Amino acid sequence: MRYTSTGSLLALSLLASLTHAQSYYDGQRPEIGDHSINWQTECSYLSPDTPLPSTPLQCANLEVPLDYVNHSSNDTLSLTLVKVPARREPVLGSIIMNPGGPGGSGVEVAIGRAKDLLTILGDHFNIVSFDPRGVRYTLPFHCFETDVAPPSNLGNSSDVAIGEAFSAGVAQSHNCQQSNSNTSALLSTAYVARDIIRIVDALGEDGLLRYWGLSYGTILGATVASMFPEKVGRLVVDGVANVVEYYYGLEPSALEDLDAVVEGFYSSCSKSPSTCALASDNSTTESIAAKVEDLLLSLKYQPMVVVSDDNSTELLTYTAIKSAMFSALYFPAGWMKLAVALQALTEGDPSGWVTYVGNGTNSERTPYAINGIRCGEASYRTNKLSNLDTFIAEISNVSEFGGLDIGPLNDLICASWLVRANEVYNGTWGVRTKHPVLVIGNTYDPVTPLSSARNMSSLLPGSVLLEHHGYGHTSLAQPSLCTARIMREYFTNGTLPNEGTICEATVPLWSNMTEQEALQPLNPNGTVNGLARREDLNEELLRAMRRLAGAFPGPLY
Numbered sequence: 001m002r003y004t005s006t007g008s009l010l011a012l013s014l015l016a017s018l019t020h021a022q023s024y025y026d027g028q029r030p031e032i033g034d035h036s037i038n039w040q041t042e043c044s045y046l047s048p049d050t051p052l053p054s055t056p057l058q059c060a061n062l063e064v065p066l067d068y069v070n071h072s073s074n075d076t077l078s079l080t081l082v083k084v085p086a087r088r089e090p091v092l093g094s095i096i097m098n099p100g101g102p103g104g105s106g107v108e109v110a111i112g113r114a115k116d117l118l119t120i121l122g123d124h125f126n127i128v129s130f131d132p133r134g135v136r137y138t139l140p141f142h143c144f145e146t147d148v149a150p151p152s153n154l155g156n157s158s159d160v161a162i163g164e165a166f167s168a169g170v171a172q173s174h175n176c177q178q179s180n181s182n183t184s185a186l187l188s189t190a191y192v193a194r195d196i197i198r199i200v201d202a203l204g205e206d207g208l209l210r211y212w213g214l215s216y217g218t219i220l221g222a223t224v225a226s227m228f229p230e231k232v233g234r235l236v237v238d239g240v241a242n243v244v245e246y247y248y249g250l251e252p253s254a255l256e257d258l259d260a261v262v263e264g265f266y267s268s269c270s271k272s273p274s275t276c277a278l279a280s281d282n283s284t285t286e287s288i289a290a291k292v293e294d295l296l297l298s299l300k301y302q303p304m305v306v307v308s309d310d311n312s313t314e315l316l317t318y319t320a321i322k323s324a325m326f327s328a329l330y331f332p333a334g335w336m337k338l339a340v341a342l343q344a345l346t347e348g349d350p351s352g353w354v355t356y357v358g359n360g361t362n363s364e365r366t367p368y369a370i371n372g373i374r375c376g377e378a379s380y381r382t383n384k385l386s387n388l389d390t391f392i393a394e395i396s397n398v399s400e401f402g403g404l405d406i407g408p409l410n411d412l413i414c415a416s417w418l419v420r421a422n423e424v425y426n427g428t429w430g431v432r433t434k435h436p437v438l439v440i441g442n443t444y445d446p447v448t449p450l451s452s453a454r455n456m457s458s459l460l461p462g463s464v465l466l467e468h469h470g471y472g473h474t475s476l477a478q479p480s481l482c483t484a485r486i487m488r489e490y491f492t493n494g495t496l497p498n499e500g501t502i503c504e505a506t507v508p509l510w511s512n513m514t515e516q517e518a519l520q521p522l523n524p525n526g527t528v529n530g531l532a533r534r535e536d537l538n539e540e541l542l543r544a545m546r547r548l549a550g551a552f553p554g555p556l557y
């Protein structure tokens with residue numbers, strides 16, 4: 001997922017030839033590192049307190065060149081890999097999964113969600129994942145001794161917040177450079193793309209990449225596809241970020257659809273008074289919006305105080321509540337709980353909030369990896385906040401809800417970053433891949449708008465864009481049997497949907513209906529409710545998808 005939920009909330013040339021791809025491939029340094037993987041059923045690198053799934057796991061380390069582009073270095077890096085073996089014959093190969101961030105742990109997500117991920121992909125594929133450079137078990141990027149991010153306020157929480165966030169970025173950059181001086185230049189998407197190709201070759205299958213990337217994983221997917229077009233077997237990107245803006249380092253379009261998501265939250269709530277605690281029978285979109293906006297504004301000038309059972313106290317500030325609300329917009333499955341917590345606050349009762357947020361703490365263990373990776377490869381740099389005035393005005397204009405509050409924060413941190421990675425992908429797009437890519441974009445995604453999915457599809461010739469007509473971040477957030485079927489058909493047979501296909505979400509917003517109930521209205525003969533068909537009516541699949549979607553606020557960042 002994009003933007004960290006803790007602390008800091010969080011132009012191009014077409015037509016490159018395969019000669020260029022070949023030159024990238026030469027940077028693989030075949031003389032260094034492992035050429036096969038020795039899978040073990042004991043996952044010795046995991047800490048003993050890691051809860052293991054009921055489905056079997058295999059673990060391994062793979063030695064890869066530490067610095068592919070430094071031909072005078074033979075140093076290696078040990079990548080941490082995990083494999084969740086397919087449960088059904090015939091086994092059709094391995095799909096490499098990246099959950100996003102940057103900074104998300106592929107190992108953690110694959111282990112934590114093993115069974116559901118197998119189910120979604122149809123049980124005939126192994127899932128292979130890894131911790132990218134900077135993350136957890138692989139060259140972890142830690143900055144402060146305690147690794148606790150300094151508090152960071154939303155951009156419009158006061159008129160000094162933006163300046164403080166910028167200067168906190170300057171301090172953080174200095175600090176992170178001190179603690180990572182020998183590794184920070186070795187973190188980048190281009191390096192990880194090379195690591196992925198080493199994994200593909202060492203898997204000893206057909207030598208082709210099968211890849212599933214979510215959120216930032218779409219940046220990684222577009223990069224690996226463009227650097228190694230001849231290696232692309234199947235590649236799915238879902239929850240697509242704007243790759244050109246990502247590499248530039250200023251991302252004004254990220255929040256383009258955020259206001260539509262907020263509007264959808266209020267309007268669908270007003271129509272669901274039995275399940276949305278913010279609504280009563282006569283509520284309207286406007287009345288609910290006004291109630292929440294009044295709450296946020298009043299918290300800005302007088303935060304609430306909550307006293308816990310153990311008599312510890314906490315301030316519920318504008319930043320705290322709005323950040324949590326923003327995070328919750330990623331996952332419609334958590335909207336009912338969000339509405340309960342917000343409604344209690346509007347009634348002056350803060351006691352429920354601590355439980356609500358407590359349940360939402362995520363398991364990120366390398367919270368600075370997002371900056372270590374993304375800042376080191378962002379091209380835009382400045383030491384003067386005033387140089388960013390135009391950008392801040394532009395992004396403030398993109399979303400009323402979060403343009404100024406959330407929009408600039410990540411980009412401010414990167415602006416003054418001291419390091420540039422040794423290898424950064426040079427931004428050659430438009431390379432034709434061996435097999436075309438499947439691009440999935442939600443109609444209503446708070447951080448990766450549909451326009452970015454269209455943009456990425458235009459940079460990957462032959463790719464097809466599937467529009468997932470749902471809310472939240474990535475198509476997993478509000479599941480659709482139609483989207484699931486198209487993804488399986490693509491991985492299994494290489495079939496792409498027709499351009500212009502739209503899949504409807506299977507479970508409506510604000511619904512706590514069972515899987516059985518959700519499947520009932522689907523026309524068993526064919527076309528109603530998106531493209532769900534008789535053969536899609538799979539209760540186990542829907543249950544697995546809903547468990548993933550319900551992991552609020554979820555590990556799939």
Ligand SMILES: *[C@@H]1O[C@H](CO)[C@@H](O)[C@H](O)[C@H]1NC(C)=O
Pocket residue numbers: 013020023426427428
């Ligand atoms: C990127 O690198 C490749 C290979 O070195 C080169 O052919 C291409 O022109 C470069 N593209 C840009 C935009 O610099």
Ligand SMILES: *[C@@H]1O[C@H](CO)[C@@H](O)[C@H](O)[C@H]1NC(C)=O
Pocket residue numbers: 070071072073074075422
């Ligand atoms: C390349 O590797 C050599 C040998 O380890 C090292 O001395 C040198 O500093 C490295 N160069 C860069 C640019 O990292």
Ligand SMILES: *[C@@H]1O[C@H](CO)[C@@H](O)[C@H](O)[C@H]1NC(C)=O
Pocket residue numbers: 031072073074
């Ligand atoms: C790297 O390995 C090559 C081949 O084994 C060797 O010739 C070279 O001296 C090594 N370089 C360093 C810096 O160790």
Ligand SMILES: *[C@@H]1O[C@H](CO)[C@@H](O)[C@H](O)[C@H]1NC(C)=O
Pocket residue numbers: 156300396400404405
């Ligand atoms: C910032 O907050 C003030 C109220 O505190 C509000 O009037 C203004 O519209 C907000 N600006 C933006 C861009 O959100």
Ligand SMILES: *[C@@H]1O[C@H](CO)[C@@H](O)[C@H](O)[C@H]1NC(C)=O
Pocket residue numbers: 182183
């Ligand atoms: C970086 O430096 C630390 C401390 O000197 C050392 O423990 C670590 O092995 C080094 N890492 C690399 C990749 O050289």
Ligand SMILES: *[C@@H]1O[C@H](CO)[C@@H](O)[C@H](O)[C@H]1NC(C)=O
Pocket residue numbers: 274275512513514
């Ligand atoms: C759905 O939520 C409503 C309101 O909270 C509740 O009355 C109902 O029992 C729930 N239904 C199920 C199936 O959980």
Ligand SMILES: *[C@@H]1O[C@H](CO)[C@@H](O)[C@H](O)[C@H]1NC(C)=O
Pocket residue numbers: 280282283284287
């Ligand atoms: C809804 O109805 C209740 C009583 O029936 C009334 O007190 C309240 O003001 C109404 N709310 C709105 C937003 O019209």
Ligand SMILES: *[C@@H]1O[C@H](CO)[C@@H](O)[C@H](O)[C@H]1NC(C)=O
Pocket residue numbers: 309310311
């Ligand atoms: C919290 O404070 C109240 C009132 O002073 C006291 O009665 C209670 O025992 C305290 N609870 C704890 C867990 O300390």
Ligand SMILES: *[C@@H]1O[C@H](CO)[C@@H](O)[C@H](O)[C@H]1NC(C)=O
Pocket residue numbers: 337355356359
């Ligand atoms: C939070 O988790 C606790 C314990 O798992 C549960 O009792 C409580 O209902 C949850 N609260 C919310 C708002 O989900």
Ligand SMILES: *[C@@H]1O[C@H](CO)[C@@H](O)[C@H](O)[C@H]1NC(C)=O
Pocket residue numbers: 393394397
């Ligand atoms: C803000 O958006 C409006 C309407 O789209 C446009 O006219 C204006 O130029 C924009 N301002 C900035 C600073 O981008």
Ligand SMILES: *[C@@H]1O[C@H](CO)[C@@H](O)[C@H](O)[C@H]1NC(C)=O
Pocket residue numbers: 488489490492493
């Ligand atoms: C793949 O194609 C085969 C042969 O046409 C077909 O039987 C199978 O249902 C397809 N599988 C998927 C998941 O689309």
Ligand SMILES: *[C@@H]1O[C@H](CO)[C@@H](O)[C@H](O)[C@H]1NC(C)=O
Pocket residue numbers: 523524525
């Ligand atoms: C589905 O097809 C069956 C047999 O072809 C037919 O009897 C039934 O009426 C159809 N149902 C709907 C909802 O169209």
